[in-house]
Amino acid sequence: MTIGTIAFAGAGLDRADHLRSDPEAMAGLMDWRARLLKLDGLDPVIDPDGNLGWGTLADAAEDAELVFLGLTGGKACFAEVSPALLGSVAPANPRLWAAMSALESAELATYGTARALVDWHARHRYCARCGNPTVLAKGGWQRSCTNQVCKAEHFPRVDPVTIMLVEHEGRLLLGRQPHFPPRRFSALAGFVEPGESIEEAVEREVKEEAGVTVRDVTYVGSQPWPFPSSLMIGCHSHATSAELEVDKTELEEADWFTRDEVAYAMGGAEDGRFIAPPPQAIAHHLVKWWLAR
Amino acid sequence: MTIGTIAFAGAGLDRADHLRSDPEAMAGLMDWRARLLKLDGLDPVIDPDGNLGWGTLADAAEDAELVFLGLTGGKACFAEVSPALLGSVAPANPRLWAAMSALESAELATYGTARALVDWHARHRYCARCGNPTVLAKGGWQRSCTNQVCKAEHFPRVDPVTIMLVEHEGRLLLGRQPHFPPRRFSALAGFVEPGESIEEAVEREVKEEAGVTVRDVTYVGSQPWPFPSSLMIGCHSHATSAELEVDKTELEEADWFTRDEVAYAMGGAEDGRFIAPPPQAIAHHLVKWWLAR
Numbered sequence A, B: 001m002t003i004g005t006i007a008f009a010g011a012g013l014d015r016a017d018h019l020r021s022d023p024e025a026m027a028g029l030m031d032w033r034a035r036l037l038k039l040d041g042l043d044p045v046i047d048p049d050g051n052l053g054w055g056t057l058a059d060a061a062e063d064a065e066l067v068f069l070g071l072t073g074g075k076a077c078f079a080e081v082s083p084a085l086l087g088s089v090a091p092a093n094p095r096l097w098a099a100m101s102a103l104e105s106a107e108l109a110t111y112g113t114a115r116a117l118v119d120w121h122a123r124h125r126y127c128a129r130c131g132n133p134t135v136l137a138k139g140g141w142q143r144s145c146t147n148q149v150c151k152a153e154h155f156p157r158v159d160p161v162t163i164m165l166v167e168h169e170g171r172l173l174l175g176r177q178p179h180f181p182p183r184r185f186s187a188l189a190g191f192v193e194p195g196e197s198i199e200e201a202v203e204r205e206v207k208e209e210a211g212v213t214v215r216d217v218t219y220v221g222s223q224p225w226p227f228p229s230s231l232m233i234g235c236h237s238h239a240t241s242a243e244l245e246v247d248k249t250e251l252e253e254a255d256w257f258t259r260d261e262v263a264y265a266m267g268g269a270e271d272g273r274f275i276a277p278p279p280q281a282i283a284h285h286l287v288k289w290w291l292a293r
Helices: A023-029 A094-102 A105-123 A198-210 A259-266 A282-292 B023-029 B094-102 B105-123 B198-210 B259-266 B282-292
Strands: A035-037 A054-056 A065-072 A075-081 A134-137 A142-145 A159-168 A171-176 A188-191 A214-225 A230-239 A253-257 B035-037 B054-056 B065-072 B075-081 B134-137 B142-145 B159-168 B171-176 B188-191 B214-225 B230-239 B253-257
Touching: A035 A105, A065 A105, A065 A134, A075 A105, A105 A214, A159 A198, A159 A214, A159 A282, A171 A188, A171 A198, A171 A259, A188 A198, A198 A214, A198 A230, A198 B214, A214 A282, A214 B198, A230 A282, A253 A259, A259 A282, B035 B105, B065 B105, B065 B134, B075 B105, B105 B214, B159 B198, B159 B214, B159 B282, B171 B188, B171 B198, B171 B259, B188 B198, B198 B214, B198 B230, B214 B282, B230 B282, B253 B259, B259 B282
Parallel strands: A035 A075, A159 A230, B035 B075, B159 B230
Antiparallel strands: A035 A054, A065 A075, A134 A142, A159 A171, A159 A188, A171 A253, A214 A230, B035 B054, B065 B075, B134 B142, B159 B171, B159 B188, B171 B253, B214 B230
């Protein structure tokens, strides 16, 4: 059983990788037919029909860098690295969450791709190797160092994050991070570190955050999550005991929830033991998958 | 069925994450009892017993940065970011492959963690946001910008890469990259990009590299691969047709191989249709898993 389509996956764009390395083809795509994704800062602009807003390249700032998102219906789609964004940090906000609920799945995925790339360009202006300025290359899928001795190539980051269901005698371990909305609980999660497999990262994170040893880690599904550049890797595991030792620097609280408690919260109820993770998050789909098994 | 233990996974070290953020604890660990991993450039130094060579912190260059790898048997283990490495690029080499065959599994994993981290520090000396110098922080699991207006925090990269078996009517699709040893074929692979799930990355890569449409992508297993910082995510998929259109900029050749041809090569034979991927690579384990099913 799989977890089905999740928010931010399933963009309808053809990424047309072969065009990125072809400067002539890229230049040819940048004409009056090309579409420019409308962004307000890093947030999407929703048109009156509830779709992503698009303009033309004429709408871009003169000194803006353009990222090639891909082709759709024969048209090239771009997003602008607006000079106003440079060096800034733009966290998710309520307006963004509203847009995330409104947008149809393929559009949300297109937006997520654009957001992750534009944000990366805005925060990566210099060469990490030598400190000199970098410039956009390969349609925005690379930045290149302008120092001709260095010439380092830099690529957009994708940070793998494990997010895991932990089960023990029919109950599920969920936790809350300090920044969560009140009473929200979700699956534990953490970045995969250099030198560990996905399965080892799951084992380490659950041990660190909740003091629990897990076994039989299995993969369930994945989701791109552009805040700013995560690849969420959803897993399931079994705890060897129910005893918890919660790391309060990571989690405000963690506890075991019965199947009934989980089903009640996932039904949308806000008066149960906890409030479920929102449908855009892979945690929601992992929990739904668990209930359906 | 899982694919079992793979090279570079399964380090015996306790990463002791809680100590990294505690400068006092970190300083306390850096005494005469601490162990320093011996490295020759980025290659391991093997002692006469065939184990990883270790020294003490007294062996480190005076101006070296030290990366905290974790604890083992009550001892803190470090690796040195030698000033000689800064800005350099060190590809895998024959001496390294020999060491990889010699080292026992947990030691290889410890080395892989050290290599990925040390290499990252050596190639990330400046702040990508503002161009100012950065300094090692949190025991080497972070670098911090020294510009007090910027103060950006940077974390070691882990780049997710999909590597996939593609099957059609009992035959397996394998390809060879131009830099492979003669007659070696392996599973197709490619980086996961911003805005796509693992499953979508598999579909896109196989389409781009071999012109083949796949369905039913499933996860098989994962492996950290420190050349320089990949997380290999092994998958299986079914092709909807056997017709190939190979992208010659990515692959020198790709073709379908029968179960018998694959089994013969995996037995170590070098006189079959192709030479199998080496046992250190996850591709080897994926193919072994496929044969055993």
